[in-house]
Structures are given as C-alpha cells and as structure tokens.
Amino acid sequence: LSSDSAWQQLTWHLLPSANNSDALVLELDNPSPFYINLQRAYVLTQGAVAPEAASAPVLQTVMLAPFARERFEVLPAARAQAKAASALRLQIINDYGGVSQLDVNQATPVVKTQP
Numbered sequence: 001l002s003s004d005s006a007w008q009q010l011t012w013h014l015l016p017s018a019n020n021s022d023a024l025v026l027e028l029d030n031p032s033p034f035y036i037n038l039q040r041a042y043v044l045t046q047g048a049v050a051p052e053a054a055s056a057p058v059l060q061t062v063m064l065a066p067f068a069r070e071r072f073e074v075l076p077a078a079r080a081q082a083k084a085a086s087a088l089r090l091q092i093i094n095d096y097g098g099v100s101q102l103d104v105n106q107a108t109p110v111v112k113t114q115p
Helices: 076-082
Strands: 011-016 024-030 036-044 059-064 068-073 087-093 099-104 109-113
Touching: 024 036, 024 059, 024 076, 036 076, 059 068
Parallel strands: none
Antiparallel strands: 011 024, 024 068, 036 059, 036 087, 087 099, 099 109
16 A cells, blocks of 8 residues: 555545534545545535536545544535435545545545546
8 A cells, every 4th residue: 555545545424413413524534554635525426427517515625644534524515415425526635736536435436537
C-alpha cells in the first residue's frame, strides 16, 4: 500500500444525526496508514451522470487521519439527495496537488482519475 493508493481503501456510511433529527452524518473510514485529503464529496444516485454539475457537495475540504473513522454533517443543500445515495463521488487531492476522482459505493470502489 502506498500513499498514492491509500484513498482506494475508503469506505462510507450515511447515518442520522444524533443532534438534529433533520440532519445526516457521513461517516468516512480510512483504514490506511496515510492522511487522505478530500476536496469534495458528491452523492451519486441511480442514473446520475455528472452530480457535481447538478448538485451541492455533501462535504468540502476534509483531511482524514490515518486509521481514522470520522463523522461529518452533510451540508444542508445536499441532504435530500443524500437520502437516496447509491454511491459517493470523492474528489481526492493527491500527493502532487492534482485531483483524483473515486466513485465509492459501500462495498467496492470504482477508480477514475482526472488528467
């Protein structure tokens, strides 16, 4: 495992917020020994082609610590779409400052990189 591939290990879950009955929490799990920088996360629903053009991000600018499981409140503009999520599209800042894209359902990640 290298820092270039650590983000492929990410898993996620959507949970109800303990503090607010209308809010949702995105739980991200980083089982790798590397920090992971997320630029944005978008919800993918069945048939969605380009969610970043049509929806608000679920979260923005997050750094996940090694071996961490962290929870983040879903941004209010994305809550309705998040309830119908089938996957997340994560935009990850790599070690070179570029952005890689990863579509992740709760079982298997599908990796796509941007030039």
